[in-house]
Amino acid sequence: MAIETATETYRGVVYPWQMDHMDHMNVQFYTARFDEATWHLFAALGMTTSYFKANRRGMAALEQRTLYKRELHAGALIRITSELLEMKPKTIRFLHRMYDTESGEEVATTELVGAHIDTDARKAVPFPDDIVKRQGGFIDARATSA
Numbered sequence: 001m002a003i004e005t006a007t008e009t010y011r012g013v014v015y016p017w018q019m020d021h022m023d024h025m026n027v028q029f030y031t032a033r034f035d036e037a038t039w040h041l042f043a044a045l046g047m048t049t050s051y052f053k054a055n056r057r058g059m060a061a062l063e064q065r066t067l068y069k070r071e072l073h074a075g076a077l078i079r080i081t082s083e084l085l086e087m088k089p090k091t092i093r094f095l096h097r098m099y100d101t102e103s104g105e106e107v108a109t110t111e112l113v114g115a116h117i118d119t120d121a122r123k124a125v126p127f128p129d130d131i132v133k134r135q136g137g138f139i140d141a142r143a144t145s146a
Contacts, residue, residue, distance in 0.1 A: 006081035
């Protein structure tokens with residue numbers, strides 16, 4: 001069960017150099033913006049650059065599904081909100097929603113699954129207790145018991 005209100009994880013603008021031959025933002029830039037939002041979500045959960053380096057941990061993307069709902073053009077102001085959908089012992093599933101700030105319209109979404117990894121062993125490992133506890137502010141804890 002997702003939290004009632006999502007956390008804002010990104011704000012930005014669409015630049016002219018990000019347009020494709022159809023004169024709208026190329027899909028690679030939607031993905032890049034969603035990726036930037038991901039790192040803000042992880043940091044809110046305690047998975048900062050310092051955490052990753054000190055603990056020799058990282059995150060690996062396992063799955064991503066993106067829906068494009070409306071084109072964005074140069075000059076559009078955008079924002080992204082993020083919702084933590086599920087946290088299992090070694091994986092996390094979350095949803096990003098991208099909005100046109102001026103109109104308020106949802107223009108794209110992406111749902112991702114990532115694994116918490118040991119960067120030396122290159123295998124998935126459980127999230128530490130302090131990160132699991134922090135997710136309680138983002139998701140109903142009952143959803144993690146499955």
